[in-house]
Amino acid sequence: MTEPILSVTDLTKSYGRTVAVDDVSFEVENGEFFSFLGPSGCGKTTTLRMIAGLETPTSGSIEMNGEDLTAVPLHERDVSMVFQTFALFPNKTVGENVGFGLKMDRVPKAERRERVAEYLDLVDMPGFEDRDPTNLSGGQQQRVALARALITEPSILLLDEPLSSLDLKLRKNMRFELKRIQDELDTTFIYVTHDQDEALSMSDRIMLLNAGEREQVGTPQELYSRPASEFAADFIGDTNLFRGAVARTNGSTASVELRGLSTALESVRNPIGAREGDSVVLSVRPEHIDVSTASSGQVVGQVETVTFYGNSTRLLVDVDGERVLVEVGGREGAVSLERNQSVHLQFDSDRAALLEA
Amino acid sequence: MGIRDDTERLNLSLDSLVGGRSVWFVPDVRLIPGLVWVVFVLGGSILTMVLYSFMVDPLSGDFTITFEFYREFFSKALYRTVMIDSLVIALKTTLGTLLVGYPLAYYIAVHSDHRNLLLLVVIAPIWINEVIRTFAWMLILNTNGVINYVLVDLLGVLDDPLRLMNTETAVVIGLVHPLLPYMIVPIIASLLRIDFSEIEAARNLGATKLQAFYEVTLPQTVSGIAAGATFVFVLSSGAYLAPVLLGGSGNNMIANFIGLMFSEGQNWNFGAVLAVIYSAVIVVLFVAVGLVGDLELGGATDLEGDQ
């Protein structure tokens, strides 16, 4: 592995009695698209602001390319930030906004003008130099903010929920735009969002935060298929969480009794080293449950609701009073299933995630 | 480890000094010049005034404490009478502003399509020089002033001109006029908070307009009236110009007596006593009103003017 561009160790920030960020450590690789994901108030913004220098850590260290960043005054840090509100300077033109960082670096005017044009091109807004930023649409303001942050060629670009004030359609387009720009410039992006779709679709790696603490770090695939905690399993994607106990262990797998469903899953992968008799939680994604009307399967239940999603159909199945969410891909099966119909469910134990209770 | 902990603690305490928002007892540095101004100049003024009320001559180093000046105040009925008269004039002024101001406030809040413009029109006179405004009332109330011109010369309703100047009425009129905005603005604020569907409901239940106003609207504007009344009462009780220019020698108010002690009379001690006792009355009043109803003085504090 290469040297990380940013390494954060035991970072803590408290405001009086509230601990906004609690002992968080992580590393970001050069050129990576790294996201902080978590519910509102989990400390994403605070962590980002500490990297930018807008907030002083209570304790812990932030190192950039091996050097202590906390000793560097904020205006000298080689990181740029895109604010949630865009924070464009209303008293300056678009060109002056974008060129602001260069002006602070005392870049001569002629060169500045050239670079501003170049970066407005990059964000697909050529010729907007003399416009008033307050009269631009949300998406355009967003692009100006991006160009303004990128023009100083920072080693790291910090983005705090940059898409949250845009409408849905624009938001989806901007995801691709951001990825394109990141690929083009090869800058390290640290991206804050509470939207899991956004994080999963854009990130190389994600740090999941909960109540100020680091929950899990990994690629989107890892987070989705190998959640490390009940919170992670629940927060990312939809899942069924079944409570149960380990009946037997066998090397790296375990056999788990599911309490509510009165059935057992054999040879579930056991990365947490659960022992016989331990209470555990089993996370099974809806698409990892097979449904059939034939009499084969682990449990029997009644279909409660059928919801059609176009490319898939979701069923809520009542199994002995417990609700199980099942997803059926494509059009197959969906048509023939109805409310109150009896169905058999088969859990894919290879893809179930064993979690500590 | 130890050093790190110490720097962290230092950072934390610096946080509150520099950009941080959590102020415990070190205020934001930028507040300091303003705080010094208020605490030093205003505090100093009030402190020295209080000192003068029970020290013979602190300015030349005579710090002897005596309550003789207070005793003098309580032994002379004249000053008590002046104090009470001032409060009575203030009360009349307060009632006057309420009676004159409420209808306009109601009109602006309920009917007007140009609410902001009218609000500006009501507030603007606050900024006009008060000496000139009082002078204007002299032109109107004089024996050969506007009112007597209209009544005697123009309409011929009266044979002899009215004596309006140098009366208590003139003082009250001269005070109602500049203080109207202080009554009107808080009332408008409280009227704007009313849900007018309640009035529709009352009218649907058979109440006449006046009944609906009396039963529904008026009670909900009590807080606005109280706020306005407090402002007007305090400001008018301390009036200086109107009593001198419109009331003549017979209608001096407390501020005029206080002023007198500091100019020709040169009895600073007794003037300080008057000022302290007057301030005490005002403070007691503020506290009492504050206890009775929770006042929302915020709405009107940003329109203060002269007085």
Added chain:
Amino acid sequence: MSPSFSALLGRVDVSDRTAGRLQRAVAGGVLAFLYLPILIVILLSFTPERNPSFPMPGLSLKWYEALVENSAFTDAIVFSTKLAVACAFVSGFVGLMAGFGLARTAPSGGFLDERKLRILFSLPIIIPFIITGIGGLVFFNVLGIYGSFTSLLVGHVMITLPFTTLVIASGLSGLDESVEEAARNLGATQLRAYYEVTIPMIMPSIVAAMLFAFILSFNNFVQTFFWLSFTDQTLPVLIYGRIRLTYDPTLNAVGTVLIVFSLVVTVTAERASKRLLT
């Protein structure tokens, strides 16, 4: 008692149209009461006669000429202007700093939280003017600066500080803090960020605050009356002296100038600070 009074009110009912007319008439009357005295001063400033009489025999500008030629008035105007300009700048600057401090202080829950600070900063206008007037007189004597320009400036800044501070604080409270942070993030020092971004953004509030301070200082009578020495005269104090002496038609002219000037300045300030006309 209340029900019977209410029942009495129940007997009076008028049509919507009559009620509307009545309300308009009363509102118009009150507005007339507010502005008529001012209009009379303006009107009389144009009379050619020495003593006011109606109907006016004609129009003339002779009292304005008399005003310009009277050095007592022009000296007072110059002195008042100097004082008010100095006050606007000092009060504007101190108020700017205090406004920043106020806007960046936690709203409540501290020894000096924003709520308490607001009350503290409002004190100079909440306390009756006669008290600050004679208090200042005594205090300036104690400091040994009584009657000096400095003492007047110190006093005027004190009584205008509530306005400058609160107007600027309210300008700042509507401001997105991250704009300043963005400037810092892009390499501006704190001072540079103020200069490049924050100050220009709240410029309307600053201008309004300074205009308010100017007018308040220029028009102040009560305190100034007690703080002035015999050598200097501000315009309001001079006018007061003239009024007590005798009727002088020049006063109408100077009054008209003051009225128009004050209204123009403060309406501009109200608009700039967006306090009313939003």
